[in-house]
Amino acid sequence: MARHRDLWAVESLGEYYDHSPDKSEAKASANKRARHAQDAGQPCQVRVSGETGYMT
Numbered sequence: 001m002a003r004h005r006d007l008w009a010v011e012s013l014g015e016y017y018d019h020s021p022d023k024s025e026a027k028a029s030a031n032k033r034a035r036h037a038q039d040a041g042q043p044c045q046v047r048v049s050g051e052t053g054y055m056t
Helices: 021-040
Strands: 002-004 009-010 014-019
Touching: 002 014, 009 021, 014 021
Parallel strands: none
Antiparallel strands: 002 009, 009 014
């Protein structure tokens, strides 16, 4: 999850999805995408960047 075009967005493999001005909405979307990936057998990780300049 990262800031993109002044909005929060889910970033995956260089593509941005589910843009939202609300960080919690974008975070929920990222977690949903991560659950789907895990259910499909793909390892994944949700990280937040762009908030303070550091990854958390």
